[in-house]
Amino acid sequence: MVKEPLFTIEEANALIPRLELIMSKLQRQSxxxxxxxxxxxxxxxxxxxxxxxxxxxxxxxxxxPVVEELEGLIGDLESWGVQMKGLELGLIDFPALxxxxxxxxxxxxxxxxxxxxxxxxxGFAGRKPLHADVERSRVLQ
Numbered sequence: 001m002v003k004e005p006l007f008t009i010e011e012a013n014a015l016i017p018r019l020e021l022i023m024s025k026l027q028r029q030s031x032x033x034x035x036x037x038x039x040x041x042x043x044x045x046x047x048x049x050x051x052x053x054x055x056x057x058x059x060x061x062x063x064x065p066v067v068e069e070l071e072g073l074i075g076d077l078e079s080w081g082v083q084m085k086g087l088e089l090g091l092i093d094f095p096a097l098x099x100x101x102x103x104x105x106x107x108x109x110x111x112x113x114x115x116x117x118x119x120x121x122x123g124f125a126g127r128k129p130l131h132a133d134v135e136r137s138r139v140l141q
């Protein structure tokens with residue numbers, strides 16, 4: 001079993017400029033993919049979930065570079081150890097320890113630095129401000 005890396009706030013913040021570029025490309029390519037998939041759905045009159053990727057690419061070979069770039073960008077994120085939680089909102093989580101507890105540092109596309117965290121089971125809806133807890137932990141130590 002491979003243990004996932006844990007990030008410090010500084011390490012995660014250092015990745016944000018690269019994440020902004022990747023998320024921009026991901027969102028742009030996902031729009032192109034959705035448009036192509038809409039055309040395939042109209043052409044085949046089948047629900048997209050009934051079609052395999054191979055069938056879709058056979059019907060729309062021009063989508064192959066889009067799919068390959070999406071797969072490559074997602075592979076880059078996975079290789080760093082971050083977790084993509086939502087493409088539409090541009091959500092990325094960084095596994096971390098905060099005050100000795102496992103958390104996910106939470107970043108949303110457009111934010112210039114980390115500002116929130118949540119527990120694994122709380123998700124985006126359970127985000128808490130990061131800086132208040134970091135400041136409090138520094139005072140308590």
